[in-house]
Amino acid sequence: MIRFLVGKAPSLVFVLFASSIVAFALPRLAPGDVAVVLAGDDPTAESIAAIRRELGLDRSPVVQYAEWISGLFRGDLGESFLLQRSVASLIGDRIGSTVQLALLSTILVVLIGATLGTLAGSARVGWARAVLDFANSLFVAVPSFLVGLGFILLFGIFNRWLPVSGEVSVLDDPVWGFQYLILPALALALGPAAVVARFIQTEMRAVRNAEFVDLALSKGASARHITLRHVFRNSLGTGVVAVGLQMGNVLAGAVIIEAIFARNGLGQLAVSSVQDRDFTVLQVLILGAVLVAVLCQLLTEIVLAALDPRIRLGDQT
Structure with a gap:
């Protein structure tokens, strides 16, 4: 190390x-x-x-x-x-909001990406594979700001299920904080998660043609055992690399998402700084x-080495 x-x-x-x-x-x-x-x-x-x-x-x-x-x-x-204030104090006042958004978005990228990628890479029925491929393609194609606007219309205007403007810190009130956080985090995570799913799906389909998979089949291993123990495990490295590559998109998308959902984070600070030439x-x-x-890239390489001896x-x- x-x-x-x-x-x-x-x-x-x-x-x-x-x-x-x-x-x-x-x-x-x-x-x-x-x-x-x-x-x-x-x-x-x-x-x-x-x-x-x-x-x-x-x-x-x-x-x-x-x-x-x-x-x-x-x-x-x-x-x-x-503002006649130190940059450190300005960032300190807003970094908590952005960190919460980025952490939850990253968790969702990993969970959604791994789930969709595994299902798409394991699907053998034609219609199921087509549905999963369509979902991945849709999430990749639709920009995060459009997803965010759709969430606002669906969950905040047509159905008042979740708050769509402002924020409450998760540290101050976990329940309300999560309700304010889930929609922007999900809007930010869907696109990168679909890219991660594509990487995992492609790698899993390639691994299924490997000789050790044929050997496991000849020994009578179940399809579930082969998928989880051999195929998915040997595809994790590609997923980790994909997550690391998507962190840049998460950071870039946070600027727009914070503006759409009126979150007082570093993205909003960056936008106001551009407008005011600060x-x-x-x-x-x-x-x-x-x-x-x-x-994040360094951490990706460390995790990749831990997964693959x-x-x-x-x-x-």
């Missing part, structure tokens, strides 16, 4: 370094100027220039980037230009999303 982490460290540092440059430059390339926003209505050129000097925006981008990175190493994430907040959010995605972490061959 130590050898594996040490070997991954250089690539991790390079990815974060490159991502920090993108996170710093991308918000500044967008049209608009935060100094103009802060100057109010009918600003003069002198007032805009004074605000830029006060915020340090008149310095070269290289100097601004160096100051930002040095601040990150000191644990200083910077300060929001518009790039000190936005650049930290971008870099944080990349860090989470990279860590043929894989050894740290091996270079």
Whole structure:
């Protein structure tokens, strides 16, 4: 494990370094100027220039980037230009909502993906396989925001079964918190879960043609035993890889889903930061999303090695 982490460290540092440059430059390339926003209505050129000097925006981008990175190493994430609050406090106020949404969505991705993939990979009746294939294709094709809007209409307007706007923390009230959380989490999870199911389904159908499956059949093993003990078990690695790859989609989709369901999470903070040109907040959010995605990929490789003894972490061959 130590050898594996040490070997991954250089690539991790390079990815974060490159991502920090993108996170710093991308918000500044967008049209608009935060100094103009802060100057109010009918600003003069002198007032805009004074605000830029006060915020340090008149310095070269290289100097601004160096100051930002040095601040990150000191644990200083910077300060929001518009809200006059530290970025750390802004993220701290909202990260709980996003973490709850992401955790439940990930659990649903694993459960729904594994269930649909196993059923589709095991179905032998033509109509059952066709129904499962159609369900997977539908979930893959329909974007998460459209699923979310459909849930709002079905469960919040036509039938007032679940709340569709706002939130209650699961830590404060587990029952109400789950009711506020289940619809956005399900809307966010269905698309990635269908992709995971496709991977598992394809791998299971390939494994069924392996020689060890024929050997188990010749020994009189039951179909259920072969599916669970041999086929599904040897297809788990592909499912784990698929889940790791879909974490990026979950993070990206959380921005839209939080806006649709009016959740006060990091996605909403990112949207408001883009609208207000508050790039000190936005650049930290971008870099944080990349860090989470990279860590998820590392965790995927570790879990994959634990499931498959043929894989050894740290091996270079």
